[in-house]
Amino acid sequence: MQMVRFERTANELSQEAIASLAREKSKANGTCNTEEVNAALQDIFYGKCYLCESNNLQSCQIEHLQPHHEDPDLKFSWENLFLSCTHCNNLKGDRYWPILDCTKEDVDEHIAFRKEGYFGIPEKLKFEPCDSLDETQNTCALLNDIYYGTTTQKQIEANFIRKKLREELSGFKNLVRDYTQAHGKQKEELFHTIKHELMNSSPFAAFKRWLIRDHADMYGDFLDCWKPPIA
Numbered sequence: 613m614q615m616v617r618f619e620r621t622a623n624e625l626s627q628e629a630i631a632s633l634a635r636e637k638s639k640a641n642g643t644c645n646t647e648e649v650n651a652a653l654q655d656i657f658y659g660k661c662y663l664c665e666s667n668n669l670q671s672c673q674i675e676h677l678q679p680h681h682e683d684p685d686l687k688f689s690w691e692n693l694f695l696s697c698t699h700c701n702n703l704k705g706d707r708y709w710p711i712l713d714c715t716k717e718d719v720d721e722h723i724a725f726r727k728e729g730y731f732g733i734p735e736k737l738k739f740e741p742c743d744s745l746d747e748t749q750n751t752c753a754l755l756n757d758i759y760y761g762t763t764t765q766k767q768i769e770a771n772f773i774r775k776k777l778r779e780e781l782s783g784f785k786n787l788v789r790d791y792t793q794a795h796g797k798q799k800e801e802l803f804h805t806i807k808h809e810l811m812n813s814s815p816f817a818a819f820k821r822w823l824i825r826d827h828a829d830m831y832g833d834f835l836d837c838w839k840p841p842i843a
């Protein structure tokens with residue numbers, strides 16, 4: 613999951629989303645799929661799927677972190693609503709619970725996101741738990757299913773996500789390589805570009821962060837640069 617951390621900030625968009633959910637909850641056939649909710653979720657999640665970390669989604673849906681089973685308290689709870697792509701929403705359903713909440717936890721600190729394989733060596737994505745929490749284990753299982761698919765059709769969709777991931781990571785690796793060879797102003801500019809690539813708004817940021825973590829001896833300049841400064 614993505615999964616990096618998103619802040620459910622209390623801004624005007626989220627206030628409007630919460631108000632619209634209260635209105636819908638009081639109706640007989642209310643929906644959480646309102647214009648206000650969609651606008652606020654797009655804002656919080658930077659238009660990214662909170663599960664696979666794809667951006668520029670052609671098709672997105674509102675996902676309930678905890679399956680609501682028609683319980684209105686869960687169905688209309690703002691805290692329980694997440695932005696996801698159709699692939700991830702359909703695949704998750706109500707089959708994975710409990711999982712890590714990326715608005716409350718840094719998921720990439722519970723799970724190592726790694727992509728192995730290059731020329732001649734088959735590609736393999738690995739989601740390795742860093743602790744023994746049930747939430748972490750379930751999230752790893754979900755991520756594996758998302759990136760590899762559970763049915764023939766889902767495997768085709770997963771191939772597209774992995775292709776996007778491969779392209780993103782390859783661009784990211786080039787930037788980091790260029791950085792190590794650059795000097796002066798060019799190096800400074802590359803530093804800011806790479807830092808941006810490691811932020812929550814960036815697609816597949818969890819994989820990019822683990823590339824840095826796993827090669828901290830070479831790329832220590834970027835270690836933890838995605839974390840908010842300590843006040």
Ligand SMILES: [Zn+2]
Pocket residue numbers: 661662663664665666696697698699700701
């Ligand atoms: Zn997704």
